[in-house]
Amino acid sequence: MHYIEPHAHMVSRTTDDYERLHLAGCRVVCEPAFWAGFDRSSADGFHDYFEQITRFEPKRASTYGIAHYAWICLNPKEAEDLSLAREVLSMIPAFLERPTVLGIGEIGLNKNSNNELAVFHEHLTLATRHQQLVLVHTPHLEDKRKGTQLILDAIREHPDLAPERVLIDHVEEHTVRLALDRGHWAGITLYPTSKCSVARAIDLLDVYGHERLWLNSACDWGVSDPLAVPQAMREMRRRGRTEKDISTITWHNPARFLSQSPRFHLPE
Amino acid sequence: MNKQQVTELYFMDARSKLIELAATLDRLDRADGEADFRWRCLMDCLPILQDHAPEKTARILERMSDPTPSPIAAAGEKGACGVWPGYRGKTS
Numbered sequence: 001m002h003y004i005e006p007h008a009h010m011v012s013r014t015t016d017d018y019e020r021l022h023l024a025g026c027r028v029v030c031e032p033a034f035w036a037g038f039d040r041s042s043a044d045g046f047h048d049y050f051e052q053i054t055r056f057e058p059k060r061a062s063t064y065g066i067a068h069y070a071w072i073c074l075n076p077k078e079a080e081d082l083s084l085a086r087e088v089l090s091m092i093p094a095f096l097e098r099p100t101v102l103g104i105g106e107i108g109l110n111k112n113s114n115n116e117l118a119v120f121h122e123h124l125t126l127a128t129r130h131q132q133l134v135l136v137h138t139p140h141l142e143d144k145r146k147g148t149q150l151i152l153d154a155i156r157e158h159p160d161l162a163p164e165r166v167l168i169d170h171v172e173e174h175t176v177r178l179a180l181d182r183g184h185w186a187g188i189t190l191y192p193t194s195k196c197s198v199a200r201a202i203d204l205l206d207v208y209g210h211e212r213l214w215l216n217s218a219c220d221w222g223v224s225d226p227l228a229v230p231q232a233m234r235e236m237r238r239r240g241r242t243e244k245d246i247s248t249i250t251w252h253n254p255a256r257f258l259s260q261s262p263r264f265h266l267p268e
Numbered sequence: 269m270n271k272q273q274v275t276e277l278y279f280m281d282a283r284s285k286l287i288e289l290a291a292t293l294d295r296l297d298r299a300d301g302e303a304d305f306r307w308r309c310l311m312d313c314l315p316i317l318q319d320h321a322p323e324k325t326a327r328i329l330e331r332m333s334d335p336t337p338s339p340i341a342a343a344g345e346k347g348a349c350g351v352w353p354g355y356r357g358k359t360s
């Protein structure tokens with residue numbers, strides 16, 4: 001069965017991973033802009049990174065039969081320096097014109113600070129002005145609950161942003177309802193220790209249904225597994241879920257959300 | 269799934285995780301020094317496992333979360349440690 005990996009940081013992965021993803025049935029990967037594990041020293045560092053995810057990665061992915069799309073932003077971990085953030089924000093509109101860019105993401109909060117929140121608002125304004133989809137990163141561990149609430153309240157201050165054009169990612173049991181109740185989509189991230197295990201992710205699908213949820217591996221340079229989505233598909237089969245259910249969650253749902261961008265096309 | 273199916277798929281895994289937790293707490297007991305505040309939070313979560321109310325997972329995650337509503341003045345560290353640092357001063 002073919003599936004979409006809607007959140008993967010392929011710049012951190014080897015070409016072998018593309019090959020294994022393709023063998024496992026992945027036909028589309030989406031790469032949100034994120035933190036490199038260290039702070040970039042200038043706006044030029046971001047420029048080169050945006051080039052990489054909009055030009056180099058699509059080419060690398062296509063060699064392995066995978067369509068590659070990107071999201072552009074300044075990630076919240078680097079939002080503390082407001083002058084650098086604004087310099088990077090001013091570069092974003094040009095990248096939104098690229099043929100494989102789906103929207104603004106992954107924006108959000110990390111430690112729930114005032115500056116992170118200010119930069120989040122500026123991204124939302126940009127998304128509204130350029131009619132872009134929004135992909136939101138919610139904070140880690142003990143910061144997630146509070147951060148999710150701050151994020152949802154901030155989004156509400158941008159009434160021109162349609163809730164169904166915003167996906168709140170990395171939801172867990174204590175935040176999924178908050179996101180869905182506001183009319184947003186929610187992403188469940190499958191991580192070996194933090195975020196959700198495969199079993200818990202399917203529990204969330206059992207409880208909250210299939211309407212506006214997707215699964216992703218969010219594989220990056222940290223502890224993560226690029227094949228987490230096919231692992232979840234296998235677990236759904238073990239629990240007796242139908243093939244139709246599995247493809248709803250791993251193909252049709254991401255396709256529904258992403259197709260709100262005119263740049264997204266399902267592979268033939 | 270019925271309860272028998274859940275048992276077949278997940279009992280051995282749950283048993284193994286419970287024993288790992290017990291072994292970790294034994295290891296902590298044998299170790300010198302003060303226990304980090306996060307262990308106290310973890311112990312405070314254990315009664316949730318034994319009550320008869322639903323949503324145990326969400327309630328444990330809530331217990332470990334920062335309950336304050338306002339943004340912080342500035343982000344210092346980028347990482348999270350697993351339990352809200354304010355739990356240090358909190359009485360269980």
Ligand SMILES: [Zn+2]
Nearest residue numbers: 032034106218
């Ligand atoms: Zn990510």
